[in-house]
Amino acid sequence: MNYEEIVKQFKSKVCEQLRVVEEGENRFRVFTPFIFEDGDHLGIVLKKDRSGSWALSDEGNIYMRLTYDLDEKDLRSGTRQKVISNALSTFSVEDRDGELVAPIKENRYGDALYDFVQASLRIADVTYLNRERVKSTFMEDFRSFLEANINPKRLHFDWSDRQHDPEGLYSVDCKIDTSSEAPFFVYALPSDDKVKDSTIALLQFEKWGIPHRGVGVFESQEDINRKSLARFSDVCDKQFSNLATNKDRLARYLGSESLVQ
Amino acid sequence: MGVILTDAEIKTLIEEPKPLPSGYLSKLVLKNKSGHRERELELVGSQGSTFRIILRQSLHNVLDFSAILTFVHPTSQTIRLRRYNGKSHEHTNKLERQTFYDFHIHLATGVISYQVSVKTPMLKSRIAMQACKMQSTV
Numbered sequence: 001m002n003y004e005e006i007v008k009q010f011k012s013k014v015c016e017q018l019r020v021v022e023e024g025e026n027r028f029r030v031f032t033p034f035i036f037e038d039g040d041h042l043g044i045v046l047k048k049d050r051s052g053s054w055a056l057s058d059e060g061n062i063y064m065r066l067t068y069d070l071d072e073k074d075l076r077s078g079t080r081q082k083v084i085s086n087a088l089s090t091f092s093v094e095d096r097d098g099e100l101v102a103p104i105k106e107n108r109y110g111d112a113l114y115d116f117v118q119a120s121l122r123i124a125d126v127t128y129l130n131r132e133r134v135k136s137t138f139m140e141d142f143r144s145f146l147e148a149n150i151n152p153k154r155l156h157f158d159w160s161d162r163q164h165d166p167e168g169l170y171s172v173d174c175k176i177d178t179s180s181e182a183p184f185f186v187y188a189l190p191s192d193d194k195v196k197d198s199t200i201a202l203l204q205f206e207k208w209g210i211p212h213r214g215v216g217v218f219e220s221q222e223d224i225n226r227k228s229l230a231r232f233s234d235v236c237d238k239q240f241s242n243l244a245t246n247k248d249r250l251a252r253y254l255g256s257e258s259l260v261q
Numbered sequence: 262m263g264v265i266l267t268d269a270e271i272k273t274l275i276e277e278p279k280p281l282p283s284g285y286l287s288k289l290v291l292k293n294k295s296g297h298r299e300r301e302l303e304l305v306g307s308q309g310s311t312f313r314i315i316l317r318q319s320l321h322n323v324l325d326f327s328a329i330l331t332f333v334h335p336t337s338q339t340i341r342l343r344r345y346n347g348k349s350h351e352h353t354n355k356l357e358r359q360t361f362y363d364f365h366i367h368l369a370t371g372v373i374s375y376q377v378s379v380k381t382p383m384l385k386s387r388i389a390m391q392a393c394k395m396q397s398t399v
Contacts, residue, residue, distance in 0.1 A: 031362070035353055038367060041360075043325065043350035059321035060296025061349065068315060068329065068341075072294050098296020099321060 020046065030056065034117050036065070042120055044113075049101065054109075056102040056116045062123055063098050069127055080126045087122040091115035138219040141243060142188040146174055149251045154178075164208045170201040176254060182211040184254060187236075188243075190219040195228045202235040213237045217250065266332075266340060271369050274332050275342055277306040289316060296320055303333070313339065325349035342369045 001009075017033035023045070030044040043061045048054055066075060074080060088094065092115060094101045100123070102116040146155055159175035160168040176184040185205065187198040195216075202214045214236040218224065221241035233239070238253060240246040266274075282288070282304060291298035302314045311333040319325035324347040332340045344367035346352075353360040 031351055038344075039353050039355060040346070041351040041353065045322075057321070059325060059349075060319040061325055063295060064297040064299075064317045064319060064325070064327070067294070067297075067299060067317065068327070098294065 030113065032113075032117060034121060036124060040065075042117060044116065044120075046109075049103070054104040056104070056112055058100040058120060060099045062100055062120055065124065066127055075126070083126050084123050087119045091119035093119040138190050138243065139188055142173070142217060145243060145247060145250070146176075146186070146254075149247075150176060150254060161205075161208070161210060164210070165204075170204045172201065178213075182213050184215050185212045186215040186217065186254070188219070189216050189221075189224070189232075192225045192228050195224055195232050199228070199232045199235055202232075206235065215254070216240070217243055217246075219243070266369070268370060271342060274306075274310060274312075275330075277308050277310055279304055279306045279312055289314070291316060291318060293320065319349070322349055323347075340369065341367070343367065 014033070017031070019031040020028050021031065023029045026048040028046040030046050032042055032044065034042045036042075043058055045057050045059055046054060047057060049057075063072070063075065070080070075084065084095075088100075092102065092105075094103070100116070100120060102112045102119070104112045143157065154177040156175040156177070157173065158171055160171040172185045173188045174184075174186040176186060178184060185202065187194070187201075189195050189198060198216065202212075205212055216232060216236045216239040218239070218241055221229070221239070240250050243250070282302075285302065285304075288302050289300050291300050297317055297319050299315075299317045301316070304312055304314070306312060313329075313331040313333055315327070315329040315331060317327045317329075326345075326347040326349075328345040329341055330343045332342050334340065346365050346367065348362065348364045351360055351362045352365050
């Protein structure tokens, strides 16, 4: 096969699989040969946006596909967020509240399509950054442990101070009443974010002058960011590095008050 | 290493009755996210297998939807057994070299990482209805 034939074949193959079909008023579906791993093709629509300008759009499909395996908030932070932002800025694609949009500028429809496809495929690939979505049973285990070891009348899950905090912005995973004025404020800590939120809450209780004894039970303390851990240590009275190997100790500590089972 | 299911195991899981919990309709009301609506429901089959129903629908195009039946393995790995898609994009079955643009169902097979999809032109309205309404015969 000679050079001209190869080029002709390349061009005809790409052109054959590129079609634009009218689907409604000011709306066309753009069919391309670009596919995802599962065989689905990119879903692309050429339509007029709210400003009356032509634009290419995925109508929310890419992010929707990503949420099969990821929580939406995982797309808004960390490496995934960086990959997505980079893809959007590199190819001039906008994220309009979850809809990927490539406005057509200066009638350059071909360039817009090329950029849109590249951005879409790059963003779709963030799914490969996903760690296996393992459903942790830590929160359920934490709750079950307290219910099994503490008098239920003294347990108040998801407690907040209604007087100081009517909207419940600063909550405690479990408040345990004691014979003293200072109840236990027990936090289950599976992640950095939870440690930070718990630190803020304990600081706020201090500020309000609410007597308490902070207790932190980590899912795995060694997985927590050092700075977050240091800040939490300043406001928390007692910490347990994990639940699994500390059940006896935790039960004895929380059971040190006469009102506990 | 990931979990591998044979065709027979997939068939068994598909056929396992999956009683819906009381009040399941309210638990499946879709909630708005960025650009789409979504909801998930975990349920236990009659043989003790854990499944998850995953629903997604674009806010911009009601025909762009997914209704997914996922098996949750005891190792916590999830395997999609069936995925019902609306008519919003083409699909190509690479091994069969078949491309179509229609409502379709992704079916898990015993071949690792390969799902075949079947076009459902005759049943398209019924599939759309089932995907959106999640009838109790699932």
